[in-house]
Amino acid sequence: MDENKQETAEKIVSEMMLGKDAFSLWMGVELLEVKPGFCKIKCIVREDMLNGFYIAHGGITYSLADSALAFASNAHNNKAVSVETNISHVKKVVAGDILTAECTEKNLSTRFGIYEVEVSNQKDEKVALFKGTVFRTGEKWVH
Amino acid sequence: MDENKQETAEKIVSEMMLGKDAFSLWMGVELLEVKPGFCKIKCIVREDMLNGFYIAHGGITYSLADSALAFASNAHNNKAVSVETNISHVKKVVAGDILTAECTEKNLSTRFGIYEVEVSNQKDEKVALFKGTVFRTGEKWVH
Amino acid sequence: MDENKQETAEKIVSEMMLGKDAFSLWMGVELLEVKPGFCKIKCIVREDMLNGFYIAHGGITYSLADSALAFASNAHNNKAVSVETNISHVKKVVAGDILTAECTEKNLSTRFGIYEVEVSNQKDEKVALFKGTVFRTGEKWVH
């Protein structure tokens, strides 16, 4: 039975990745949109995600961006693993903030993909800028 | 009353930072050693920290490294905030692994500090390599 | 005498920066467009810019991107210095290639600016993706 690329992307990310991703689920990550090479997800910042400054731990914003990277890159039906990621935290995030991470593909080759993730809050202010490189293993998620 | 620099470093990190850092506490972060510009912390990887590949979410290793960066840099009694951080995940981390993050200072100027964090598992194998830059605000934690 | 922001940007970058930048001039860098927070420059790759693989040394592409970063960020008439920069080389560059670097501002705060530079060749293929953070000193170029 044939499935088109969009259906495959949704199945991989929704069922095979996010549905089994205990930590993303702990964070309350919701999938807003996915297609090959693109992903948009969100989560609401809770008090148990804050650090000693009473702002969101840098790891929360990173984790959201890193999940967006994993979803966007794997949505090509080619298992991809993170090689290098970097993040700049540009605005404080507090409890109650609604964060959206939008991952776009900047370059794709046989072996590597480079992605940008912008994380914004409910006022559409950027809170973090993330760049990530993945290695594409060539292994498929769905045959 | 005077406290020496080491006592101040321990007070800042143990009481004022880690003790109030809800997310690091959720991760079970334990302080092993701290001094101005240096920090060593650990945590044990649990099933709720895994992603859909059943390995630790990249955000867990990042969060541990990022906490180590915050602790080491703030232990100078000069409030420091992250400007840019990057991480390379080099080995899979599974549930039950004991991760240690060791943060060392590579360069310190009036305004900026650059740090390296190596995250290792219980077999002393490196699992992630992290580099971080902080901006030193000049504000003290303890007067 | 008043000059508007655009004239100031052009004066800073063309006369005060590029005109006195011996290394960018060695590279044959030409200014195509500049405005506060944005810059587009180009250069032609020569044989003395190649490495032992007979492709452009990674430092050439980096240098072009780094110049674009410096020009775009300083065009705000606020002296800015590089804090951290990263680059991914995604396509080989050979002698005769015409490289264009386009720098756009991703975020600007009082103290920091974050920029993206895309370097492309004459076929409009991306050859490198660069992200840079600058510290804004508050010192003006033109009073």
Add this chain to the structure above:
Amino acid sequence: MDENKQETAEKIVSEMMLGKDAFSLWMGVELLEVKPGFCKIKCIVREDMLNGFYIAHGGITYSLADSALAFASNAHNNKAVSVETNISHVKKVVAGDILTAECTEKNLSTRFGIYEVEVSNQKDEKVALFKGTVFRTGEKWVH
């Protein structure tokens, strides 16, 4: 005829890489030491390497570090290409400064190598901190 690993490393870097690397030669790069996974090189900063601030263009320090990365990683006799590199410029470099770049291996797997390069001046002050990831193609330099 057999050559040991050290002789192979020296042959690759000295003859096959640096000897044919026009841009590194323009910079006056000298090889001080090489072994598999390690390299130390130097160069003297000239006036034609400066930017409009009359300090070394960021691309000069980057280029030196990038050459050190290429030499150290290829000295394993496994052709390696840069995937991602980042650099923090921490001290001004002026004409006449003697820069030394020392590249050490932080992690090596079948496909990837991660390296750190510290660039120092003649007073043994750090001027730049560089981290780089290479992809190891599996192709040999010398059979």
